[in-house]
Amino acid sequence: MNSLDEKRPLLIYDGTLGDLYGIFFRNLLLQIVTLGIYRFWATTNNRRYIWSHMRFQDERFEYTGTGGELFKGFLLAIVAVLSATFAAGALSVVLRTLTKSAALGALPMIVLYLLIVVLAAGAFFGAQRYRLSRTQWCGIRGGMTGSALGYGVRALFYALLCVLTLGQMTPWASMRLTECRIYASSFGSLAFRFKGRARVVYGLFFVTFVGVVVLFAVLFMVFLKSTLASMHLGDHVAGAGMALSLTALGSLFLFYALFFIGTMLIRGFYVAALTRHVMGNTSLGSQLHFGSNVSVSRLLGLQCGNLAIVVFTLGFGMPIVLHRLMRFAADTFQVSGYIDPRMLGQSTVAAPLTGEGMLNLLDHGGAF
Numbered sequence: 001m002n003s004l005d006e007k008r009p010l011l012i013y014d015g016t017l018g019d020l021y022g023i024f025f026r027n028l029l030l031q032i033v034t035l036g037i038y039r040f041w042a043t044t045n046n047r048r049y050i051w052s053h054m055r056f057q058d059e060r061f062e063y064t065g066t067g068g069e070l071f072k073g074f075l076l077a078i079v080a081v082l083s084a085t086f087a088a089g090a091l092s093v094v095l096r097t098l099t100k101s102a103a104l105g106a107l108p109m110i111v112l113y114l115l116i117v118v119l120a121a122g123a124f125f126g127a128q129r130y131r132l133s134r135t136q137w138c139g140i141r142g143g144m145t146g147s148a149l150g151y152g153v154r155a156l157f158y159a160l161l162c163v164l165t166l167g168q169m170t171p172w173a174s175m176r177l178t179e180c181r182i183y184a185s186s187f188g189s190l191a192f193r194f195k196g197r198a199r200v201v202y203g204l205f206f207v208t209f210v211g212v213v214v215l216f217a218v219l220f221m222v223f224l225k226s227t228l229a230s231m232h233l234g235d236h237v238a239g240a241g242m243a244l245s246l247t248a249l250g251s252l253f254l255f256y257a258l259f260f261i262g263t264m265l266i267r268g269f270y271v272a273a274l275t276r277h278v279m280g281n282t283s284l285g286s287q288l289h290f291g292s293n294v295s296v297s298r299l300l301g302l303q304c305g306n307l308a309i310v311v312f313t314l315g316f317g318m319p320i321v322l323h324r325l326m327r328f329a330a331d332t333f334q335v336s337g338y339i340d341p342r343m344l345g346q347s348t349v350a351a352p353l354t355g356e357g358m359l360n361l362l363d364h365g366g367a368f
Contacts, residue, residue: 041067065134073357122152143349189345
C-alpha cells in the first residue's frame with residue numbers, strides 16, 4: 001500500500017448548504033409539477049453544482065451531461081427490459097405448449113432473471129463510463145473502455161463464487177471488479193492503474209464476517225425467545241390474537257433495525273480498510289498517486305449521521321447528507337504528484353450518447 005507521506009488533499013470542496021437547499025426545493029417543486037419526470041434534470045442540476053464546486057490544483061471540474069441524455073437512457077432501458085420480458089414470456093408459453101414440460105417452460109424466465117442481474121451489475125459500469133465522459137477539467141474529459149454487459153456477466157460469475165464459498169470470495173471478487181473498472185478508466189490521455197490485493201484485507205473481512213454471523217445468531221435467539229413467550233402468553237388470554245400480531249410485527253421490525261445498524265457498525269472496520277487499500281493502490285499514469293486517510297470513526301460518524309438525518313427529516317435533509325458526503329470526500333481523499341494540464345492530451349475514447357438509464361431503472365443511482 002502506498003504511503004500517505006507528502007500527500008495533500010485531492011479535492012477542495014467549497015459548496016454551501018444554502019445553495020444545495022435552493023436547488024433541492026426548486027427540483028422538488030418541478031418534480032411534483034411534472035409527476036416525477038423532472039428528476040433526470042434534477043440530477044443534472046445537482047451534479048453541475050457539485051462538480052463546479054470541486055477543485056483540483058486550483059482548477060474546477062465541469063459536468064457537461066444533460067437531463068435529456070439521462071431521460072433518453074431511461075427510456076431505452078425500459079424498452080430493453082420490457083422487450084426481454086415479453087420475449088421470455090412468449091418463448092416460455094411456446095415451450096410449455098410444445099413440450100408439455102413445466103421445467104422447460106420455466107427456462108426462458110430463469111434466463112430472464114439472470115439477464116436482469118447482469119444488467120443491474122453492468123449498470124454501475126455504464127454509469128461510471130457516462131459520468132467520466134461528462135466530467136471535464138481544464139477542458140479535458142474522462143473516458144472508459146469495455147463493455148457494461150461483459151462486466152455484468154463477470155459480476156454474476158463472481159457472485160456465484162461468493163455463494164458457493166459462503167461469502168469467503170467476497171474480498172477477491174470486490175478487488176477484481178474494482179480492478180476491472182479502474183483499468184478501463186482514463187482521464188484525457190492518461191490511464192488509471194490499480195495494484196490492490198485481496199489478501200491484504202481478507203483477515204479483517206473474515207473477522208467482521210464472523211462478527212455479523214454472531215450478531216445475527218444472538219439477535220435471532222433473543223427475538224425467538226421473546227416471540228415464543230408472547231405466543232405462550234397469548235394462549236392464556238382471550239382475544240389476544242391482534243395484540244400478538246402487532247407484537248410480532250414490532251419485534252420483526254426491531255430485529256431488522258438492530259441487525260442493520262449492528263452490521264453497519266461491524267463492517268465499518270472492513271469498509272474503511274478496503275477504501276484505504278483501494279485508494280492507496282490507484283494511480284493516474286505515473287503523475288498522480290492517490291490515497292485515503294479515512295478512519296473507522298469518521299466513516300461510522302458519516303453513515304450513522306446521514307441515516308439519522310434522512311429518517312428524522314423524512315427525506316428533507318438530503319441536501320445536508322450530500323453536503324456531508326462531499327466534505328467527507330474532500331477531507332479524506334489524498335493525492336501526491338502533479339499533473340500539467342498543458343501536457344495532458346484530450347481523451348480519444350468514444351463517449352456514450354445517452355445517460356445511465358439502466359441504473360436509473362434498476363437501482364436508485366447513488367447519492368446524486
